[in-house]
Amino acid sequence: xxxxxxxxxxxxxxxxxxxxRDDTLSVKLTGTGDMAAxxxxxxxxxxxxxxxxxxxxxxxxxxxxxxxxLNSSCLKAFISFIxxxxxxxxxxKIQFLTDARLGWQRRSLTALERxxxxxxxxxxx
Amino acid sequence: MPVSEPSRSGSLFxxxxxxxxxxxxxxxxxxxxxxxxxxxxxxxxxxxxxxxxHELAENIIKYSSGPKVSLELAxxxxxxxxxxxxxxxxxxxxxxxxxxxxxLFELKTAIDPVKHYDELICETAMIEGVSGLGLAxxxxxxxLDVDYKIEGNELTIxxxxxxxxxxxxxxxxx
Numbered sequence: 471x472x473x474x475x476x477x478x479x480x481x482x483x484x485x486x487x488x489x490x491r492d493d494t495l496s497v498k499l500t501g502t503g504d505m506a507a508x509x510x511x512x513x514x515x516x517x518x519x520x521x522x523x524x525x526x527x528x529x530x531x532x533x534x535x536x537x538x539x540l541n542s543s544c545l546k547a548f549i550s551f552i553x554x555x556x557x558x559x560x561x562x563k564i565q566f567l568t569d570a571r572l573g574w575q576r577r578s579l580t581a582l583e584r585x586x587x588x589x590x591x592x593x594x595x
Numbered sequence: 596m597p598v599s600e601p602s603r604s605g606s607l608f609x610x611x612x613x614x615x616x617x618x619x620x621x622x623x624x625x626x627x628x629x630x631x632x633x634x635x636x637x638x639x640x641x642x643x644x645x646x647x648x649h650e651l652a653e654n655i656i657k658y659s660s661g662p663k664v665s666l667e668l669a670x671x672x673x674x675x676x677x678x679x680x681x682x683x684x685x686x687x688x689x690x691x692x693x694x695x696x697x698x699l700f701e702l703k704t705a706i707d708p709v710k711h712y713d714e715l716i717c718e719t720a721m722i723e724g725v726s727g728l729g730l731a732x733x734x735x736x737x738x739l740d741v742d743y744k745i746e747g748n749e750l751t752i753x754x755x756x757x758x759x760x761x762x763x764x765x766x767x768x769x
Binding site for chain 1: 617620621624638639642643645646649650653656712713716717719720721723726727728729732735736
């Protein structure tokens with residue numbers, strides 16, 4: 471398997487850090503997913519989708535435990551990413567790792583699970 | 596019956612008028628976060644109201660055609676209940692007002708707010724540029740009721756929900 475061709479993103483208030491482990495692409499998100507983060511996140515997901523296809527990964531794991539807010543534009547970026555993968559006919563699983571102490575994380579992401587229950591799962595840690 | 600705007604004579608009332616910029620919004624939302632944490636006892640309840648305030652603030656900023664916008668938070672007590680209200684106000688173009696009125700009417704009258712939110716998610720999934728989900732999220736995920744008022748070119752959106760407990764002791768002790 472080739473190495474990742476997608477870089478980390480670091481801004482003052484938001485970060486994205488990808489790693490590849492076996493056939494799982496892990497993406498750690500940190501900070502605040504607000505107005506300023508929405509455009510970089512959407513753009514990042516377009517690159518990430520190409521990587522998922524190129525590397526034929528079987529799962530993408532989003533670690534959102536260090537994320538303190540996610541606005542609807544950032545949620546929409548996740549929705550477009552998941553629908554984009556499904557639209558390509560990929561059966562890539564999407565797992566979210568959440569902090570059980572931060573109830574908002576599961577509450578916000580549950581809508582994605584409802585949208586694609588066969589692809590999306592949420593694990594509280 | 597339309598819900599009334601937050602009362603300045605409520606137990607707590609916070610009104611912030613600001614320029615509709617992203618930078619100002621960040622500062623205002625930090626203040627709102629502190630306000631919610633200070634007033635509300637339960638972290639989950641607090642995060643629901645913060646999410647609602649955040650979505651409303653971003654909404655009025657994005658679609659403002661006027662020089663200023665405002666966000667109000669109020670805690671109103673009666674003998675039997677306590678209600679937290681968030682009120683967002685801006686001036687918008689006639690086109691935007693027509694569009695948001697349609698969306699808000701659908702949201703306000705949706706019998707099942709979660710189903711309405713899920714339908715919007717599917718409808719907008721591959722549309723680039725706008726999320727169109729923020730207001731529906733306030734009702735579906737946050738559990739707040741949403742009402743609105745349009746007068747001239749001014750739009751007022753009010754989100755509100757009962758709260759079980761608030762930090763009245765700290766209030767009394769200063």
